[in-house]
Amino acid sequence: xxxxxxxxxxxxTELLRAADLTKRYGEDAAIxxxxxxxxxxxxxxxxxxxxxxxxxxxEALAGxxxxxxxxxxxxxxxxxxxRRKAAMFYLPDGVxxxxxxxxxxxxxxxxxxYRQSTAEIARVIAALELQQVxxxxxxxxxxxxxxxxxxxxxxxxxxxxxLMDEPFDGFxxxxxxxxxxxxxxxxxxxxxxxxxxxxxxxxxxxCDRFLLLAGGQVRGIGSLRELRxxxxxxxxxLEEIFLALT
Ligand SMILES: Nc1ncnc2c1ncn2[C@@H]1O[C@H](COP(=O)(O)OP(=O)(O)OP(=O)(O)O)[C@@H](O)[C@H]1O
Numbered sequence: 001x002x003x004x005x006x007x008x009x010x011x012x013t014e015l016l017r018a019a020d021l022t023k024r025y026g027e028d029a030a031i032x033x034x035x036x037x038x039x040x041x042x043x044x045x046x047x048x049x050x051x052x053x054x055x056x057x058x059e060a061l062a063g064x065x066x067x068x069x070x071x072x073x074x075x076x077x078x079x080x081x082x083r084r085k086a087a088m089f090y091l092p093d094g095v096x097x098x099x100x101x102x103x104x105x106x107x108x109x110x111x112x113x114y115r116q117s118t119a120e121i122a123r124v125i126a127a128l129e130l131q132q133v134x135x136x137x138x139x140x141x142x143x144x145x146x147x148x149x150x151x152x153x154x155x156x157x158x159x160x161x162x163l164m165d166e167p168f169d170g171f172x173x174x175x176x177x178x179x180x181x182x183x184x185x186x187x188x189x190x191x192x193x194x195x196x197x198x199x200x201x202x203x204x205x206x207c208d209r210f211l212l213l214a215g216g217q218v219r220g221i222g223s224l225r226e227l228r229x230x231x232x233x234x235x236x237x238l239e240e241i242f243l244a245l246t
Contacts (some may be wrong), residue, residue: 021070045207054196062090093165138152
C-alpha cells in the first residue's frame with residue numbers, strides 16, 4: 001500500500017490502514033472484511049447501531065483481540081498486534097481507572113509516565129474543564145466527568161492515534177460541543193481520532209469522515225459530501241444517508 005493508492009480513496013496522506021479485518025464469534029462475524037484508511041489529523045467516525053461491530057473493530061485495531069484474518073498497516077507497513085500500543089491508545093467505554101485516587105493524582109501519574117510538562121497538564125485540565133473535580137476521587141466523578149478524565153488521559157499520551165468508544169455518552173449537547181472543540185483542536189495539531197459513535201447527530205458534528213457499519217460490514221465510507229454523492233441524496237443528513245445504505 002502506498003500513499004498514491006490511498007489518494008484514490010479520498011484521503012491525502014494515509015497513516016493507518018485496516019485491510020479486510022474479520023473477527024468471528026462462533027458462526028457469526030462481529031466484523032467482516034472491514035477495510036478503511038485514516039489520515040493524520042483526521043477525526044474518523046465508526047458509526048452504526050448497537051451490535052454493528054464498532055467495539056470489536058476498535059479492539060481488533062488496538063490488538064486487544066486477535067482478528068481471524070486481515071491486517072493493520074502503519075504508513076504502508078504491516079503493524080503486528082505487539083506494536084499497536086506504540087501507535088494507538090484505546091479508551092474503552094465505561095472504564096473508571098484508579099477509582100480510589102483523586103483526579104489530580106491520576107492526571108499527574110499519566111503525565112509523569114509520558115513526561116508531560118506541568119504546563120501541558122494545566123492546558124489539558126483547562127481544556128476539559130476538570131478544575132472543579134481535581135480533588136474528587138475517581139469513584140465519585142459523574143459519568144460525564146469520568147469521560148472527561150479519560151479524554152484528558154488520552155490527550156496526555158504520546159500515541160498519534162486515539163481510539164475512543166462512545167466518547168459522548170453521558171454528555172449533554174453543550175458538553176458534547178465543548179469536548180468536540182477539544183478534539184478538533186488536538187486533530188488540528190495532527191492527532192488522529194477514531195471514534196465509535198452510535199448517535200449519528202454527534203458523529204455528524206465532530207467527524208471529518210465516516211465509516212458506516214451495519215452487521216459487521218462496511219456500508220459506506222467517506223466525508224458527508226462524498227456519502228451524499230454516493231447515495232444521490234444531495235442535502236442528506238448522516239442519518240438519512242445511513243438509512244439509505246443499510
Ligand atoms: N466476546 C464476545 N463473544 C461473542 N459475541 C460477541 C463478543 N463481543 C461481541 N460480540 C458480538 O459481536 C457483534 C458486534 O458487537 P460489538 O460490541 O462490536 O458492537 P457495537 O457496534 O460496539 O455495539 P454497541 O453499540 O451495542 O456497543 C454483536 O453481535 C455482539 O453480540
